[in-house]
Amino acid sequence: MTALRVDGLTVRRTGPRGSFAAVDGVSLEIAPGTTLGLVGESGSGKSTLAGAIVGLVPVRAGRILVDGEEVRTRTVRDRRRLGRRVQVVLQDPDTALDPRMTVRQALAEAATVFRRLDRAGRAERVAELLDLVGLDGRLADRLPRQLSGGQRQRVALARALAVEPGLLIADEITSALDVSVQASVLNTVRRLQQELGLSMLFIGHNLPAVCHVSDTVAVMRNGRIVESAPTGTLLRAPAHPYTRTLLESVPVLRTPPAGEKNP
Ligand SMILES: Nc1ncnc2c1ncn2[C@@H]1O[C@H](COP(=O)(O)OP(=O)(O)OP(=O)(O)O)[C@@H](O)[C@H]1O
Numbered sequence: 031m032t033a034l035r036v037d038g039l040t041v042r043r044t045g046p047r048g049s050f051a052a053v054d055g056v057s058l059e060i061a062p063g064t065t066l067g068l069v070g071e072s073g074s075g076k077s078t079l080a081g082a083i084v085g086l087v088p089v090r091a092g093r094i095l096v097d098g099e100e101v102r103t104r105t106v107r108d109r110r111r112l113g114r115r116v117q118v119v120l121q122d123p124d125t126a127l128d129p130r131m132t133v134r135q136a137l138a139e140a141a142t143v144f145r146r147l148d149r150a151g152r153a154e155r156v157a158e159l160l161d162l163v164g165l166d167g168r169l170a171d172r173l174p175r176q177l178s179g180g181q182r183q184r185v186a187l188a189r190a191l192a193v194e195p196g197l198l199i200a201d202e203i204t205s206a207l208d209v210s211v212q213a214s215v216l217n218t219v220r221r222l223q224q225e226l227g228l229s230m231l232f233i234g235h236n237l238p239a240v241c242h243v244s245d246t247v248a249v250m251r252n253g254r255i256v257e258s259a260p261t262g263t264l265l266r267a268p269a270h271p272y273t274r275t276l277l278e279s280v281p282v283l284r285t286p287p288a289g290e291k292n293p
Pocket residue numbers: 043044045052070071072073074075076077078079202235
């Protein structure tokens with residue numbers, strides 16, 4: 031379990047009208063083993079914030095603490111160290127998966143980044159990871175293009191989990207999937223979080239979907255957090271007009287009945 035704390039984080043970007051704060055003094059906290067949902071429309075700064083946490087985007091001001099320790103991402107060694115504790119899954123699984131590697135190869139590679147495993151150990155770990163994300167072991171010898179979008183996203187999840195991170199950042203991971211597949215992947219994410227005791231930053235633009243997996247939800251607009259509350263409170267009594275707009279503008283997500291097959 032990993033704790034994350036972000037204090038007064040500011041990231042500046044340059045757009046057509048000059049420099050602006052894409053993330054503007056954001057503070058947030060994720061307690062170990064809990065999920066913080068981050069919701070907001072396109073361009074509100076969610077991905078920039080995620081990128082800053084893992085050192086992909088330079089920070090102008092503020093601090094990022096993982097388990098109380100300030101994150102450093104300057105050297106390869108720093109980034110490797112951080113990667114052991116924090117993993118990211120993005121909207122498009124194709125960016126995470128090498129098209130020439132089978133599922134087995136991709137998972138075995140990730141599983142051995144920080145751990146030595148012999149041949150039998152690798153096979154066992156691959157089977158375990160596929161089972162964890164609800165995929166049939168028979169898919170192990172397929173290439174990414176031989177899988178559906180939902181299956182590819184599950185492989186990307188398994189790959190991130192292979193290094194046993196304490197914190198998972200999921201950035202719009204269901205947005206590119208068919209609506210019928212989204213609910214099933216969301217349920218898997220929620221189960222994984224609970225089973226593994228993961229801490230999670232779950233980013234999305236669909237408020238009901240984000241609420242489905244989150245303990246607390248932060249609403250982001252124009253680089254700022256405009257409201258943050260426990261999920262139940264936010265749904266029952268949204269305080270900010272923008273949160274109310276987000277709640278009214280999306281269809282309610284259908285949750286598949288228990289036992290429904292993973293698409
Ligand atoms: N590499 C970049 N260079 C300059 N500006 C950027 C860059 N990436 C993002 N931006 C700008 O920063 C702002 C925040 O973008 P960001 O992608 O973080 O938002 P988002 O909420 O994640 O949206 P989306 O869901 O569409 O990814 C936007 O105005 C965007 O145009």
